[in-house]
Amino acid sequence: MNSSSDKRKKLILNVLIIVVLAIALCITTFALLYSMVKVDDNSFKTGSIKINLNDGNPVIEEEDFLFEPGMSVQKDFFIENEGTWDVYYKVYFENVKGDLAEVLDITLKDGERVVYSGKAADMTRDEIESDEEILKEGERRQMTIIFSFPENSGNETQNAYLEFNMSADAVQTKNNPNRLFD
CATH class of the missing domain: 2.60.40 (Immunoglobulin-like)
Known part of the structure; x- marks a missing residue:
């Protein structure tokens, strides 16, 4: 039973690590996209000369x-x-x-x-x-x-x-x- 219990613990640990890494990847991706898209207090104006x-x-x-x-x-x-x-x-x-x-x-x-x-x-x-x-x-x-x-x-x-x-x-x-x- 020891080996089955060890395998189960390793599997749960691996799943937890994958979940934590996936969450970290999502947060990093969101932060990167947000920093690229968000432009505060910048504007430009086009105009015409007539x-x-x-x-x-x-x-x-x-x-x-x-x-x-x-x-x-x-x-x-x-x-x-x-x-x-x-x-x-x-x-x-x-x-x-x-x-x-x-x-x-x-x-x-x-x-x-x-x-x-x-x-x-x-x-x-x-x-x-x-x-x-x-x-x-x-x-x-x-x-x-x-x-x-x-x-x-x-x-x-x-x-x-x-x-x-x-x-x-x-x-x-x-x-x-x-x-x-x-």
Whole structure:
């Protein structure tokens, strides 16, 4: 009987060890999964960047003015942040064509603050810097652009023209301290 009693004790001991190891394995697995799944106080937000430049309307049209030396034309327009982030932005010319691109002086203003002053040919996306002021979420900013035809322009500007598309680009301010537009 001794041997049968010993076998029974060994069997019970082995079953108990298996049960304890199974419980330990379950607890360890649960702890591991819980630590991987549980993320306290962490969140992220995705957003959109959307800029409204004058409701898509041209700032100046071909039939508005016939430019002549000494003449300046001032036009008002707006830029609005319709996205969900504060943004850095720049207003610039694309597809600049015509001999007046090197003649006309352009001044872009935000209120009384001059954002850009130079020739139309140089007001391109790569050349112009972003505005120093951040355009806040939902903010609409009134701007002014002044086209000035220098008084001392010679006869070589007769029958010349300027054609361009006014554009705006924006990037989020969050995690972009260097104002990168790439």
